[in-house]
Amino acid sequence: MSTNTNTNTNATATKFRLAVVIGSTREGRFAPVVANWFTTKAEQHGDFEVDVVDLAEEQLPAVWAPMGTEPAAVVGAVGARLAAADAFVVVTPEYNHSFPAGLKNMIDLFRDEWQGKPVGFVSYGGISGGLRAVEQLRLVFAEQHMVTTRDGLAFPMAWEKFGPDGQPVDVAGAEAAAKVMLDQLAWWTEATHTMRALRPYGV
Numbered sequence: 001m002s003t004n005t006n007t008n009t010n011a012t013a014t015k016f017r018l019a020v021v022i023g024s025t026r027e028g029r030f031a032p033v034v035a036n037w038f039t040t041k042a043e044q045h046g047d048f049e050v051d052v053v054d055l056a057e058e059q060l061p062a063v064w065a066p067m068g069t070e071p072a073a074v075v076g077a078v079g080a081r082l083a084a085a086d087a088f089v090v091v092t093p094e095y096n097h098s099f100p101a102g103l104k105n106m107i108d109l110f111r112d113e114w115q116g117k118p119v120g121f122v123s124y125g126g127i128s129g130g131l132r133a134v135e136q137l138r139l140v141f142a143e144q145h146m147v148t149t150r151d152g153l154a155f156p157m158a159w160e161k162f163g164p165d166g167q168p169v170d171v172a173g174a175e176a177a178a179k180v181m182l183d184q185l186a187w188w189t190e191a192t193h194t195m196r197a198l199r200p201y202g203v
Contacts, residue, residue: 015046015047015048015049016047016048016049016086016087016186016189016190016193017048017049017051017084017085017086017087018042018048018049018050018051018085018086018087018088018089018185018189019050019051019052019053019081019082019085019087019088019089020035020038020039020042020050020051020052020053020088020089020090020091021053021055021088021089021090021091021103021106022035022052022053022054022055022056022091023055023090023091023092023093023099023100023102023103023106024055024056024091024092024093024100024102024103025055025056025100025102026093026100029056029093030093030124030158030159031056031091031093031124033158033162033166034091034122034124034155034158034162035052035054035091035122036166037162037166037167037168037174038089038091038122038153038178039052041175041178041179041182042089042178042182045178045179045182045186047182047186047189048087048182048186051081051084051085053078053081053082055102055103055106058074058077058078059074060072060074060075060078060102060105060106060109061074061075062105064109071109075109078106078109078110079109079110079113082110082113082114083112083113085113085117086117086189086192086193087117087118087119087120087185087188087189087192088114088117088118088119088120088146089119089120089121089122089181089185090103090119090120090121090122090137091122091123091124092121092122092123092124092130092133092134092137093123093124093125093130093133094123094124094125094126094128094129094130094131094132094133095133097132097133098132098133098136099133099134099136099137103137104140107140107141107144111144114141114144114145114146115144115145115146115201116145116146116192116195116196116201117146117147117189117192118146118147118148118149118185118188118189118192119141119146119147119148119149120148120149120152120181120182120184120185121134121137121148121149121152121153121181122152122153122154122155122181123152123153123154123155124154124155124156124158124161125155125156125158126156126157127156127157128154128156129154129155129156129157129158130154130155131154134152134154145201147188147192149181149184149185149188150184151177151180151181151184152181153174153177153178153181155168155174161174
């Protein structure tokens, strides 16, 4: 695969597996508008096949099974999808200068599934566009032995940034930002995927 950010050609013809995690579980949430648009851009990028992991649908347990016992079936199912992913993008709102509790619960439920892989961010919210949530997520994912993309997407006053058709008002600007992040994510995905094949990540 070329690492030239001006092209999106994959020399191997094998796409990387990208899990897009929707972190909001609030009823009436705006997340699907943002996530649906971004997922389309990720699929069109050329380097990824996309699996959407929506925490509002997966219903991960807030009370965990005791260590050493079999986890709930949904935990095993979600874990398998995360383990199969080569990279991640988290779509998150900002609550009280941070990210949703359900998203933290999901991150903490898993360990090996995250390690040695890259993650990018799509955030939305009020005036900050969710950037404070993302800065905290960078710290959390560093503890999971992950690398985060330098650039991401942020939509301040998000409900004003999308039209009734689910498309950004500033389509060109949003698509350009998505491409920058996805190009960076593809570079890190190829690098980490190659290294995990050569030397399994260990801590």
